[in-house]
Amino acid sequence: MNQTILITGGAGFIGSHLADRLIKDGNKIIVLDNLVTGRTANIEHLLKVPGFKFVNHNVSEFISIEEDLDWVMHFASPASPVDFKKLAIPILKVGSLGTHNALGLAREKNAKFFLASTSEVYGDPLVHPQPESYFGNVNPIGPRAVYDESKRFAEAITMAYYREHNIDTRIIRIFNTYGPRMRVDDGRVVCSFLSQALAGKDITVFGDGSQTRSFQYVDDLIEGIVRLMSVDFHEPVNLGNPHEFTMLELADKIQAIVSSSCQLKFEALTEDDPKRRKPDISRAKQLLDWQPKIELEQGLEMSIDYFKSLQQA
Numbered sequence: 361m362n363q364t365i366l367i368t369g370g371a372g373f374i375g376s377h378l379a380d381r382l383i384k385d386g387n388k389i390i391v392l393d394n395l396v397t398g399r400t401a402n403i404e405h406l407l408k409v410p411g412f413k414f415v416n417h418n419v420s421e422f423i424s425i426e427e428d429l430d431w432v433m434h435f436a437s438p439a440s441p442v443d444f445k446k447l448a449i450p451i452l453k454v455g456s457l458g459t460h461n462a463l464g465l466a467r468e469k470n471a472k473f474f475l476a477s478t479s480e481v482y483g484d485p486l487v488h489p490q491p492e493s494y495f496g497n498v499n500p501i502g503p504r505a506v507y508d509e510s511k512r513f514a515e516a517i518t519m520a521y522y523r524e525h526n527i528d529t530r531i532i533r534i535f536n537t538y539g540p541r542m543r544v545d546d547g548r549v550v551c552s553f554l555s556q557a558l559a560g561k562d563i564t565v566f567g568d569g570s571q572t573r574s575f576q577y578v579d580d581l582i583e584g585i586v587r588l589m590s591v592d593f594h595e596p597v598n599l600g601n602p603h604e605f606t607m608l609e610l611a612d613k614i615q616a617i618v619s620s621s622c623q624l625k626f627e628a629l630t631e632d633d634p635k636r637r638k639p640d641i642s643r644a645k646q647l648l649d650w651q652p653k654i655e656l657e658q659g660l661e662m663s664i665d666y667f668k669s670l671q672q673a
């Protein structure tokens with residue numbers, strides 16, 4: 361490809377996998393990250409690779425870059441429900457000010473712009489599965505609103521820059537994604553259940569465990585992202601695995617894979633926790649000839665060594 365691509369949040373879980381793939385495809389990569397939830401360990405192996413550069417910068421502040429750029433890919437944001445309380449204002453800022461700055465940079469450099477949005481824009485959905493045409497059911501003042509509303513704003517400003525400034529934009533809505541490089545304190549369910557099962561601790565199921573999610577292995581997501589970069593399409597595209605599980609089913613699967621017989625410990629459900637979530641991926645299938653290839657058991661197997669290494673750290 362031989363392009364120069366700036367990735368905000370490129371030291372994070374998804375951003376660093378994206379950096380790996382785009383470097384492998386022959387591009388130059390500049391990662392901008394303030395390491396609030398990203399980690400240098402995720403990109404350490406890239407630091408000596410020619411064509412890779414890391415800049416420690418908070419993208420909610422003005423971004424100044426010397427290099428010419430072909431793409432600005434905006435992946436910076438804390439994204440776990442445990443962050444929504446701890447990092448409420450940084451999340452609101454990076455989705456709003458950060459997106460504005462990243463779009464401004466794309467405009468200045470005459471670069472294309474790629475926004476990582478989220479299934480959280482659908483809130484606690486009343487339509488199932490969720491197609492991109494669904495406007496969502498979001499509580500604008502609840503604890504999840506800091507993430508949901510800033511990403512909704514991010515989509516709105518991205519579409520405005522596309523319409524007003526003719527920036528060549530892409531938007532993806534990422535559904536629950538897991539894999540190596542998730543933070544040890546990430547708090548999201550695959551991370552929590554796997555870590556608990558490996559440590560022989562009780563598995564903390566929130567509510568009665570009947571709520572559902574659909575889990576995508578990170579490599580499938582990265583493939584969808586790369587495919588969308590070469591398609592001329594500006595409206596949002598769902599990227600997720602449509603195979604839906606209850607949290608009780610997930611706990612069972614993880615116990616089977618880890619060969620653990622931990623107890624389930626039921627804890628209170630957090631406010632506005634979506635009851636069901638499953639992507640309608642018809643658009644991605646048609647547009648990108650893409651669908652996830654890695655099912656949950658296989659993806660968990662592929663992640664387990666990483667989660668074991670977290671136990672030892």
Ligand code: UDP
Nearest residue numbers: 441547548549550552564565566571607633
């Ligand atoms: N969950 C759980 N136990 C945990 C962490 C999460 O039962 O230790 C549940 C949570 O209530 C939610 C689902 O798992 O229904 C997915 O939560 P996660 O934090 O992974 O992300 P979300 O999809 O809510 O953004």
